[in-house]
Amino acid sequence: MHCLNRSFKYMMAWFESIYIADQFLWKYNRSLKKFGESSEIDTKEMILNQMRLLPSISAKDIAQSLGITSRAVEKNIKILREEGRLIRQGSARAGHWKVIDK
Numbered sequence: 001m002h003c004l005n006r007s008f009k010y011m012m013a014w015f016e017s018i019y020i021a022d023q024f025l026w027k028y029n030r031s032l033k034k035f036g037e038s039s040e041i042d043t044k045e046m047i048l049n050q051m052r053l054l055p056s057i058s059a060k061d062i063a064q065s066l067g068i069t070s071r072a073v074e075k076n077i078k079i080l081r082e083e084g085r086l087i088r089q090g091s092a093r094a095g096h097w098k099v100i101d102k
Contacts (some may be wrong), residue, residue, distance in 0.1 A: 043068065044076050048085065048099050055096035 078088040
C-alpha cells in the first residue's frame with residue numbers, strides 16, 4: 001500500500017509539472033500574437049494536450065485550465081472530432097477521450 005501511495009504522489013507531481021509548463025507556454029504563446037491574429041490552432045492543440053494528460057477530463061475543466069469559455073472548448077472539440085483528431089469512447093459521463101495523432 002505504501003508503494004502505491006508513493007507512486008500516486010509521483011504521478012500527481014508529474015501531472016502538476018506538465019500542467020504548469022503547459023500554462024506557461026499557453027500564456028507565452030498568447031502574448032506573442034498580434035491583434036486580430038487567430039489563436040484557433042493553438043487552442044485546439046492545448047485542448048488535445050489536456051486530453052492526452054487526462055483522458056477523462058471535462059470541457060468545463062479544460063475551459064478553466066485554459067482560461068476560455070466552456071462554449072469555446074465545445075466548439076473546438078466539435079471541430080477536432082470532425083477532423084478525425086479526437087474520439088469519445090464510452091458514455092458522456094463515464095467515457096474518455098482518445099486523441100488521434102496524425
